[in-house]
Amino acid sequence: MSPKENSLQASVYSHPSYYDVLFNSSWKREYEFLLHVFETYASVPVKRVFEPACGTGRLLWRLARDSFQVSGLDLNRKSIVFCNRRMKRHGFGEAAFYGDIAVDLKLDHPIDAAFNLVSSFCHLTSEAQAESHLRLMADALRPGGLYLLGFHLRPKGIAECESESWQCRRGALSLSSHLKAVHWSEKERIETIEFRITAQTPNKTVHLLDRFPLRTYTLAQFRQLLRKVGRFEVVQTYNFAFEPTKLNSSIEDVIFILKKSF
Numbered sequence: 446m447s448p449k450e451n452s453l454q455a456s457v458y459s460h461p462s463y464y465d466v467l468f469n470s471s472w473k474r475e476y477e478f479l480l481h482v483f484e485t486y487a488s489v490p491v492k493r494v495f496e497p498a499c500g501t502g503r504l505l506w507r508l509a510r511d512s513f514q515v516s517g518l519d520l521n522r523k524s525i526v527f528c529n530r531r532m533k534r535h536g537f538g539e540a541a542f543y544g545d546i547a548v549d550l551k552l553d554h555p556i557d558a559a560f561n562l563v564s565s566f567c568h569l570t571s572e573a574q575a576e577s578h579l580r581l582m583a584d585a586l587r588p589g590g591l592y593l594l595g596f597h598l599r600p601k602g603i604a605e606c607e608s609e610s611w612q613c614r615r616g617a618l619s620l621s622s623h624l625k626a627v628h629w630s631e632k633e634r635i636e637t638i639e640f641r642i643t644a645q646t647p648n649k650t651v652h653l654l655d656r657f658p659l660r661t662y663t664l665a666q667f668r669q670l671l672r673k674v675g676r677f678e679v680v681q682t683y684n685f686a687f688e689p690t691k692l693n694s695s696i697e698d699v700i701f702i703l704k705k706s707f
Contacts, residue, residue: 452652458500460653461527463644465501466615467622468563475562476507478687479593483558486680486702488589491557495585497546497578498565502528509537517541518550547574550581559586560593562700567596567659570635575660576674583676586705592677595685595700599661619645627656634661664694667701677703 457464483491494508499517501524509515509532517540519525528541544550547569559582569575582592608625621643628637640655662670671677684690685698692699 449648450650450652452654454654454656456521456657457640457642457653457655458521459523460642460644461501461521461524462618463620463642463653464524465503465527466613466618466620467611467642468500469503469615470611470613472503472507474687476504478683479504479508479558479560482591482593482681482702486704487558487591488704489557489587491591493554493556493558495552495556495559497550497559497561497582498568499528499541500524500565502531502541504560505540506532506535506537509540510535515540516552516556518544518546520545547578547581550578550585552585555587556585556590557587558591558593562593562595564596564659566594567661568657570658570660572670575670579670579674579677583674583705588705588707590705591680592703592705593700594703595683595698596662598667598697598699599663600697601663601694617646629661634666635659636661664692664696664699671703676706678706680704 493514496502496505496517499505499519500521502517505515505517505528517528519541520543522543525541525543529539532538532540566575566578569578586592608623610623612621614620623641625639626636627639635658638657638659642653644651644653671679679701681702682690682692683700685700690696690699
């Protein structure tokens, strides 16, 4: 192996400069989608916005730039530092704080909207954690406020997408990535994800391997969870192309627009 190459097994979340580039290509569409949903479905003016599992805060600083009051929570301290340094660089105070979204989600002020668009919800690997998170989100939201929750559902039959690959770059940094499900336990409702990233600059190549568990949901299982929590109404659903979509047992990628009912 070349001296300028390095291979490691580590969390992609502990490499925020890679993560931020990998998941930033569609930021404009995501941002416009957030504004559209806030305007269309919230029953309250949206001023305070919260992102659980905020990571690098790709959208938080942009919301702050447009005069929203923003905050986020994450378990990865390196991502939190990355997020807050960028907030400061753009003239804002720290927005990201350390904590578990199933335990520590107690905010100083009620929020008007929250969003979690990239399946971070599924990192909560037990039913108890997922239920606790949704209850805490309901406690944090004002009545009529929104929670935009996006993740992959497990469809009935054979899934169309068990792997994804994509490339992107920022300046001299070029990234290629491959994400796939390598194991699934139907009984435990846990799938193991393998995430491989190759990061290249003119002077160095890094090969990163990350493996992590995600909780799986069928549409029926997620509906059952919402009924158990009992504090959200599903007012609309979208696919990952930000198009309104109808729910059925074969659907895979969904963003649920949840409105706090009381």
